[in-house]
Amino acid sequence: MEDFRYEKDADGIVTITMDMQGQGANTMNARFEPGMRDVCDKLEAEEGLTGVVFASAKSTFFAGGDLHDILATKVVDESTFAFIEANKATYRRLEKLPVPVVAAINGAALGGGYELCLACNRRIVVDDPKAVTGLPEVTLGLLPGAGGVVRLTAKLGLETALPLLLEGKQVPPQKALKIGMVDDIVATRDELVPAAKAWIKANPEDAVQPWDRKGFRYPGGDAVHPRIRQTAMGASAMLYQKTRGLLPAPEKILDVAVNSMRMTFDAALRMETRRFIGLMATKESKAAISTFFFGMNAIKSGKVRPEGDRWKATSAAVLGAGMMGSGIAYAHAKRGLKTMLKDTEMANAEKGKGYSEKLCDKAIGRGRMDEDAKNALLSQIEPVTENAAPGSVDIVIEAVFEDIDLKDKVIADTWPMLSEDGIYGSNTSTLPISILAESCPEPERFIGLHFFSPVDKMKVVEIIMGEKTSADTLRKAYDYVQQIGYMPIVVNDSRGFFTSRVFGTFMDEGCQLLVDGLAPSAIERAAWLAGMPVGPLQVFDEVSLILGQKVRKTHKALDERLGVDSQFGHHNTATVEVTDPMIEMGRGGRQYGGGFYDYDAEGTRRLWDGLAQFARGNAEIPMEDAIDRILYRQAIETLRCLDEGVLNTEVEANLGGIFAIGFPHHTGGAIQFIRGEGVETFAARARELAEKYGERFAVPDEMYDRLRDTAAVAA
Template sequence: MEDFIYEKDADGIVTVTMDMQGQGANTMNARFEPGMRDLCDKLEAEEGLTGVVFASAKSTFFAGGDLKDILATMEAGQREFELIENSKATYRRLEKLPVPVVAAINGAALGGGYELCLSCNHRVVVDDPKAIVGLPEVTLGLLPGAGGVVRMTAKLGLETALPLLLEGRQVKPQEALKIGMVDEIVATRDDLIPAAKAWIKANPDAHTQPWDQKGFRYPGGDALHPRIRQTMIGASAMLYQKTRGLLPAPEKILDVAVTSMKMNFDAALRMETRRFIGLMASKESKAAISTFFFGMNAIKSGKVRPEGDRWKATSAAVLGAGMMGSGIAYAHAKRGLKTRLKDTEMANAEKGKGYSEKLCDKAIGRGRMDEDAKNALLSQIEPATENAAPGSVDIIIEAVFEDIDLKDKVIADTWPMLSEDGIYGSNTSTLPISILAESCPEPERFIGLHFFSPVDKMKVVEIIMGEKTSQDTLRKAYDYVQQIGYMPIVVNDSRGFFTSRVFGTFMDEGCQLLVDGMKPSAIERAAWLAGMPVGPLQVFDEVSLILSQKVRKTHEALDKRLGVESNFGHHNTATTAVTDPMIEMGRGGRQYGGGFYDYDGEGNRTLWDGLGQFAKGNADISVEDAIDRILYRQAIETLRCLDEGVLMTEVEANLGGIMAIGFPHHTGGAIQFIKGEGIDRFKARAKELADKYGDRFAVPDAMYDRLRETEAKAA
């Protein structure tokens, strides 16, 4: 019991303070179950026991299961079943004690930690926004396996419990009290144990859980109640619409929650264990844990950030008040970064500020902002047509049109605004940073900062290192991106960098399928089934066919200027074959009145009936092939970027692909997708696709060998 401090007071109340040795948080490590078993033995034998309080010596209450152990599980069988059942048995013993048990929640109680709280008779939490409670297992491809699904459903009822379980939402104290996830709030941490003991003294007989009492009824109605049956049916349909059947965890959570209402409580707990075991070794769980827990934490904690002191910008300038520039200015203002929004015409600059006003008004309409907060945000944006005073701006973001000559001129004209310690970023999506840096007096202070549209929703920035960009500039850029609440993904300079290269392959594969003779509606459906947010033809319309053509021609002109052949997008042959004729027909995309789709006055869209003319073949392409072509094409291009050194880490490849491009969430990202499929299986399938559809799917063996090496090192 070295991890549990056991103290009994004069009133017979035992306070158990959890303090897992050698780690910063309390978790269900290998010592947890034996320690809890010993603790239960001691409590059950304790003479004169009147109550139990669970507290924590850490800054958080309890963090739940050890994800490294789960990630290392290749197969889950009888051994894992018994381990989980043994751990759950200790929670069941706690709630069978003949005295009240209270959780004194001083900080985050998540996953197994909140499941411990559910096993208590009363939950007291400190009034601190960091003292969140919840069961976020679904976000890791798992379900709450220590009784969380069964107890949450029994405590709150199906209607209230399901959204919390299926979304994995982490709830702050006041809302948790309102929902019923906690029972009492105290002002300070020092008040927790006294409040817990006071409740025990006032409720000495409150030791039987509701679900163990005779005549227990589920809040809101039992399984046969018409409203609950309607909830079950509606939840199943909504779940499929949301997950497309690609995520097993939500489906299993729904199954356990619903089925638990129809069976004995202890039998329900065992069923929950069986469903949990079925998820432990799944590729979806490994993808989620690897990418969204360990990967995300690596980014947030700065593991891929250059060493050095934290840097903070206090003033900024955004050049160009179009959609991107206006969005960046809003992102700045939302985080209190004073920003000069410069355009050639004051009307444009004012219109750019108006974009932020519209976003604020939407937030007010949804109850997420008030007028004072709106005014404070808007006061951070200063529309202008002239430069700021020389040396007065910490960070400049150039966000003008994707024209290299225009960018060269703007960069040279506005550089003097930069402070001695400042950095200059270009929001280019494809143009080489090293070439743009030639317009700078100090190219080491120039870097790419590629935002994504719409900026207020796409919370990721691709940071591009030029040949002369210094590590000091990268550190500052990294800190700036985090300062405004976005996720930084660092890449090296290359035509199209990472995101634009991979995104281009997604759109092109849609065109390739069209050329091969697949029906347009089937192409879009295949992308939906693959897990992409929208289909490639719809995406092309949103991006605009004309913009794609301009980018291609810009790079052709750049090749002539440099006397090189960059081969940028050289596999994207179908894009040229399909979109150039469409543009000549006046179909440039949604903003031009129509592209792959026709649009009516209300914004509704229908596929253009003229797309059949681009079919050069009449291939009977299976849905399976179409899905694989869409996913493998992007994964292979990501692998190329990693192999070429454009991408520096697999973590950034995975998170960047999901957050910036929309690579399917359930895969954990493109590189994780390859590993989840199995490198050898992926290689074999890619060869099949290459033999059948073209060498854009061909990958040199050396790339797979290097990926195996990194996988072996990680293991």
């Protein structure tokens, strides 16, 4: 009973304090069910028992299931079913006790932890923003498997419970009280257990759960109520639109929630178990747990950050008040980082600050900001046309046009602004940092900081290490990115780095499919079915065909300057074949009036009917092949980046691909996608695609060895 301290007071109230030994949080590990079974045995045999309080000795209440165990599950069978049912049985035994049971929630109660709270008769939480409650299993490709779907639906009704179950939000105390997820709030942790005992004494007969009472009715209506039936039907349609049928967990949650209202409570719990174990071994669940739990935690905790003290910038300068520079200035101001926004013309600098004002006005319109907050944010941005005083700026970010000669000039001119402890970052998307660093007096303090457009929505920064960039500069850059609330992805220097290389293959494969004869609408549909947020032709229009052409010309000029053949983007042959003629026809993309799409005055788009001229024939391309070509092309380029050492870790490959360039969320990222398919299965399919469609899908077999020889790792 070391994991569960059992204390009975003079009033007959037993306090169970959970304190799982050897770990920082209480979880449903292998010792949990035997321990809880012992607790239930003792409670059921306890003479003079008047009530039970569940408390925690940890800083959190209960963290839920042990994800290491779930990740290790390869096959589910009857023993898996029995294990889950045994865990749930202890919760059901608590509900059947003839005395009130109260959860004293001192910190986060999530997943299995909140399911324990639901099995209690009362839930009291401390008024602390960290004391969140919720059922986030859907974000891990799972469903709440310890009674959470069934109990929350019974407690709150389908309409209120569904959003909580399908979105997996973690709810702070005041909102949880308003919704009905908790029943009472106390000001301090010291008040929790006394408040729980006081409620037990005042409500000695309140020991039966609502769903165990005769005549129980679901809040808001039962399964046949017209409004509930409409909710269920609408939720199903919205789910498909959102998940495209690529995520099984939300569909199973909806299935359990709705059908639990049509059967007995215990039968519903068993159905929930069956659906849960059906998800445990899926590749979608493995992907979500690996990438969005372990991977995200590795990034947040700085597992790939160089060791050293935390660094914080107190002043910044952004050079170039275009869309990127303006967005970066806004990101700084939102986090209280004083920033000079510099441009050659004051009108441009003022316009750049105006971008932040527009974003603030939009937030005010949505009720997410007030005028005082807007004024405070805007006061952090100072439009200027001149350099700051020498040695006065902690971080300088160059965000001028992707022209190497211009960048060389700007970097050399503005370097003196940098403080003695400061760092200089370039927002280049493709130009080698090591070459740009040649313009710096101290190249060890120069680093790439590649933001993504629109900056206010794309919360990730690709940090690029140059050949001479120091570990100290990387540490400061990592801390700066986290300081402004963005996710850092660290890569090594190369043409196009990681994200631009992979993004280029996505757009090129759209052009390849067009050249091969697939209808443009089918190309965009294939990307949608694959799980990409936007089709490759639409993406090309948004970033502009002209920008892509400029990047190619810049790298060609760089090759000539260096006397090398970098082979940058050499597989992207269809991009040149299609977009260069389109640019000559005046179709440079959306901002130029049209590209792959035509746009009317209201911005409505329609695929340009002239695209058929680029098809070499009417090749019969199965939709399955089109989908795989879009996914495999990006995954293979990501694998090349990992093999070449451009990428350092799988987790950065996965998270960077998802959050920076939109690789499908359900896969867990490009490298996790390969693992999910199975390395040998993926390799065989890649060979098949190479034979049918070209050598861009050909991968040397030894490139897979890293994945064959190691299990998926967080960092």
